Amino acid sequence: MNYKELVISPHYGKIAEIYIEKGSRINEGEQLFSIQTLDGNMEYVSMGAYGYIHSLEVCEGEDVIPGMVLAFVQTEF
Numbered sequence: 124m125n126y127k128e129l130v131i132s133p134h135y136g137k138i139a140e141i142y143i144e145k146g147s148r149i150n151e152g153e154q155l156f157s158i159q160t161l162d163g164n165m166e167y168v169s170m171g172a173y174g175y176i177h178s179l180e181v182c183e184g185e186d187v188i189p190g191m192v193l194a195f196v197q198t199e200f
Contacts, residue, residue, distance in 0.1 A: 131192060172198050
């Protein structure tokens with residue numbers, strides 16, 4: 124069975140780097156994005172599941188807010 128999971132921004136800031144691309148296979152805990160927060164810290168976004176990147180919803184340099192969808196992941200169980 125296939126499911127789509129959301130990768131969501133936990134912070135206000137800008138996408139500093141995207142480590143994956145559409146179709147990439149990801150592993151549990153792998154860093155997917157880095158976000159430079161408004162206070163200048165670098166925070167990393169990962170996911171607690173494995174699967175394939177179905178779509179990317181942001182670009183490097185784009186402003187993000189908490190709850191914003193960064194990507195959809197196709198998972199299999």
